[in-house]
Amino acid sequence: MFPPHIAILGGGLTGLSSAFHLSRRFPSSIITIVDKNKHLGGWGSKSERVQLPNGRGSVLLEGGPRTLRASSHSVLELIHLLGLADAVVTTPKASPAAKRRYLHVPGTPGIYRIPGASLSYLWSELRFFITPGVSFDLVRGWNRPEGVRDESLESFLVRRGHPDTARVLGSALVHGVYAADARLLSVRAAFPKLWELEERGNGRVLWGLLSRSRRQKEEERRRLEEELARYELGDVMKLMDGAAVYSFRDGMGTLSDALTRAIKKNPNVRTLSDTEVTALRFGDEGAFEITTNTTNPIYPSHVVSALPLPALDKIIPALRPLPYLTTNPASSVTAINLVFPSANIYPPGFGYLVCRPEHDYAADDAGILGVTFDSAALPAQDALAPGERITKVTVMMGGPHRLGAGDCALPVVLAHLQYHLNRRAPLPDPLVTRVWTHRECIPTPLPGHLERMGKLKEALAAPVGDGGWGGRLEVVGAGVRGVSVADCVESGKGVGVGW
Numbered sequence: 001m002f003p004p005h006i007a008i009l010g011g012g013l014t015g016l017s018s019a020f021h022l023s024r025r026f027p028s029s030i031i032t033i034v035d036k037n038k039h040l041g042g043w044g045s046k047s048e049r050v051q052l053p054n055g056r057g058s059v060l061l062e063g064g065p066r067t068l069r070a071s072s073h074s075v076l077e078l079i080h081l082l083g084l085a086d087a088v089v090t091t092p093k094a095s096p097a098a099k100r101r102y103l104h105v106p107g108t109p110g111i112y113r114i115p116g117a118s119l120s121y122l123w124s125e126l127r128f129f130i131t132p133g134v135s136f137d138l139v140r141g142w143n144r145p146e147g148v149r150d151e152s153l154e155s156f157l158v159r160r161g162h163p164d165t166a167r168v169l170g171s172a173l174v175h176g177v178y179a180a181d182a183r184l185l186s187v188r189a190a191f192p193k194l195w196e197l198e199e200r201g202n203g204r205v206l207w208g209l210l211s212r213s214r215r216q217k218e219e220e221r222r223r224l225e226e227e228l229a230r231y232e233l234g235d236v237m238k239l240m241d242g243a244a245v246y247s248f249r250d251g252m253g254t255l256s257d258a259l260t261r262a263i264k265k266n267p268n269v270r271t272l273s274d275t276e277v278t279a280l281r282f283g284d285e286g287a288f289e290i291t292t293n294t295t296n297p298i299y300p301s302h303v304v305s306a307l308p309l310p311a312l313d314k315i316i317p318a319l320r321p322l323p324y325l326t327t328n329p330a331s332s333v334t335a336i337n338l339v340f341p342s343a344n345i346y347p348p349g350f351g352y353l354v355c356r357p358e359h360d361y362a363a364d365d366a367g368i369l370g371v372t373f374d375s376a377a378l379p380a381q382d383a384l385a386p387g388e389r390i391t392k393v394t395v396m397m398g399g400p401h402r403l404g405a406g407d408c409a410l411p412v413v414l415a416h417l418q419y420h421l422n423r424r425a426p427l428p429d430p431l432v433t434r435v436w437t438h439r440e441c442i443p444t445p446l447p448g449h450l451e452r453m454g455k456l457k458e459a460l461a462a463p464v465g466d467g468g469w470g471g472r473l474e475v476v477g478a479g480v481r482g483v484s485v486a487d488c489v490e491s492g493k494g495v496g497v498g499w
């Protein structure tokens, strides 16, 4: 039996991916997608092409995610199915933008290159922070306390390694992915491999990493093959030959715009943009009843919520609550694109992350979490006039820093950049400045998240007569599992499999 009418709440990437995949799985189902914004795609699809003054050409500005990993199969599948191969641009593995990443340690001017597994480690300034963590991990045996089923990343890194390693490297990693505080983030939800490596290495994470037996490697290869077989990839894997990361010539919006076009072409799919869902409940006939601020009620047989979990909590009836929708906080991020009229402002590389200051997130800090060197990673996204040179960076701010009113002021940001890049001369005035503010955009899964999401799933599957949702409401998206673009697309692909 196919579901006669599916409503999808939320038209971000997860919602669009859900609509696309559900319309392929259930071609006869009516699908209604409802989103409060005029433009579908959500905050993860914010890009804009801007003309530079005096005929210098144009640059692409991204406000959200800017690159995808070459292993993001769920997105590669969409590239194949939507015919987007010609729009793909890649960063070669051999380029400095793929190989060099830096770290700024507050209180010390300049940025340090993060060493790879090579001899360069020996003269990296960061070895003073890395070595204690590695050494303690190797000498300490199993030390996970009995009964501990999850903890914060910081607590894990301190337990296995060293507080300095945790503060400097752990916090920076978490800034770059979750824009969050490593002391709050669940290690099992965010970095499950670390937890597994600890078990495989009988305590020692590094040993777990280095001691993979031939059988384990074989098992990993088999799992990858199985995983690849789940996707329709056509020839797109070839695009990834030698690529570290990729995006689209016109930015991340290409993906959501192509998804929107594809689902709008389908006569069974109806999109209601600029429409807010005000309530979701069971109607008298056993169908759902969805009320909105612009339309008559909708009566779908099945519902997918791709809304942030706290937004879902607000629209469900108090008599049929769902657990843990408001447990996790979410980070707000301000991204500032700056285009400078000259080259060589930064060293070759992908960008840098800023770690947590020694004395916690300071009130007088500008709140910078990291800076990406955009013109180095994907130069094909800019269409510059011949001979024209520019430098494009994005300053990422916010998260666990409390951003004050003056923190995003351009002179403050430029002064911090000058200090980070250890320049004597001030930076030139930017040709273009674009500020994007994303409120509560990246959820922070707190320790215990995976268990809580298991309980949420149970409540969704419980019979309607027992106060549950009878398996006809699915809750997906970044708040449930995985915050990357690929995770969002993947969760849309997996929705409704049991219907």
Ligand SMILES: C=Cc1c2[nH]c(c1C)Cc1[nH]c(c(CCC(=O)O)c1C)Cc1[nH]c(c(C)c1CCC(=O)O)Cc1[nH]c(c(C)c1C=C)C2
Residues within 6 Å of the ligand: 063, 064, 065, 066, 067, 068, 069, 175, 176, 177, 178, 179, 333, 335, 351, 352, 353, 369, 370, 371, 372, 396, 397, 442, 483, 484, 485, 486
């Ligand atoms: C807008 C800010 C974002 C910050 N994190 C994310 C966004 C969208 C989400 C994110 N960033 C990364 C990942 C992991 C991706 C993966 O595993 O495939 C996720 C989920 C890694 C990452 N961080 C930065 C970049 C350019 C990337 C590659 C992927 C992407 O483009 O998002 C830079 C960066 N992101 C943030 C900060 C503070 C930062 C600093 C340099 C927050």
